[in-house]
């Protein structure tokens with residue numbers, strides 16, 4: 416191991432170069448001009464990062480002081496530049512009214528790498544979420560439908576946000592708000608009773624249920640009696656008829672068993688599967704409350720909340736036949752979650768087609784006086800299309816997730832067989848790489864962007880892809896394995912002064928900020944992009960600099976950088992839900 420003793424802990428935690436620079440300016444300012452009544456914090460806030468590192472790492476625009484000092488910026492810059500001398504600065508220059516600061520390259524590398532490795536898996540984290548709870552509603556698949564790529568983004572964005580929140584100390588509750596309520600389930604039972612049998616559905620799973628449903632709709636056009644049967648069965652579900660519930664719950668079980676295979680492959684978990692039907696007995700109190708608060712009005716027999724004042728169509732709470740709706744269940748769910756988890760934040764990871772639904776939901780909560788509606792947020796994302804067309808079974812543009820994942824795994828397996836025939840755990844690595852490619856593809860772009868799915872791109876392993884980052888991680892691991900004990904020497908951080916090493920160090924320094932922004936903006940793609948940037952910077956570094964050189968100090972420094980990169984690639988991949996095999 417490198418000698419950790421060279422970095423004193425108090426030094427390590429004082430990585431805030433920006434604040435250190437501000438302090439230097441403040442001290443020099445007071446020495447040169449006396450108390451100008453300017454706080455060090457204001458100076459830090461005014462510091463800029465020059466667009467080109469040739470102009471330094473930080474720049475202070477001295478015109479900010481002109482008014483208070485009644486002097487021109489050029490003169491101020493000159494006066495201050497002469498008075499600043501600190502070990503961590505290699506140079507301070509006054510240029511055209513700016514003070515440019517150059518951080519000493521070796522010190523910079525030493526502090527950044529030291530902090531990163533010292534904090535290990537906690538590097539980049541803080542405890543900003545300690546004592547706070549976030550509820551995340553994601554994936555939320557529909558019963559008796561096959562898991563297709565339309566539900567990939569909600570699943571993976573949600574999973575990543577779950578991990579990111581936990582990383583920052585939040586108590587996270589993952590909810591799969593199952594779509595398990597609706598008249599279609601009555602129809603499905605009617606179809607099952609007529610044409611289905613237990614063994615076929617048990618063996619065929621969701622596909623069999625879909626077949627029954629399709630047949631029901633086709634035959635119902637000829638035979639109106641069917642529609643009545645469907646309605647009657649739905650009524651039985653609503654009334655808690657034991658036979659109806661048994662079949663319905665079994666349908667659910669079969670769907671979830673299918674889905675769980677996919678969740679297992681993806682490494683996605685939930686803390687609750689309370690879906691729409693869970694709220695059956697929890698809606699009446701909400702309806703009563705809406706009534707009591709005078710929010711419910713009758714409209715052609717239906718009960719609605721009027722939202723015209725806010726430019727929205729009314730929220731339909733009860734149909735004229737007394738049936739509840741999607742939003743009625745979401746109102747009950749929101750209240751239930753607040754009561755049960757007392758969340759500080761409640762996120763709904765749902766495609767933007769439902770923008771209006773969530774605006775209505777939050778507005779109704781506000782009107783009900785639930786001031787915690789502000790803690791609710793719709794994390795919306797773009798739609799998936801296929802060849803420019805919306806996904807549809809009918810048009811053949813639907814891609815099932817298990818098909819996609821299996822193809823990805825097969826492709827990874829073929830590449831491994833060809834390139835690394837001696838790898839020990841080929842199947843496991845093929846799974847990690849195949850799945851990694853798909854998940855990475857899904858989380859690569861800003862979430863609001865629509866995704867036009869293409870098999871080619873989803874299964875691409877070159878360029879800015881998951882396998883590329885995974886490969887870089889494994890390569891860093893192999894460098895470290897080969898080095899063995901060779902990095903026991905004291906690192907010579909001056910050996911990391913070249914631009915390639917410095918680019919890597921700068922990215923390592925930015926890691927905490929990137930994660931913070933990703934969690935604050937609910938934007939996992941920032942982490943995905945970062946992992947590519949870091950992998951590319953490391954590969955450039957590796958290409959330009961030989962690691963296993965004779966000089967022990969240089970070698971140890973380069974190995975230290977390699978170790979930090981490996982740690983962060985693994986961490987970044989974990990946070991977007993991608994595994995990082997040690998060898999590929």
Ligand code: ARG
Pocket residue numbers: 552555556557592593594745748763765
């Ligand atoms: N099941 C719904 C769908 O597939 C998504 C549910 C989202 N969550 C919610 N609380 N409304 O479109």
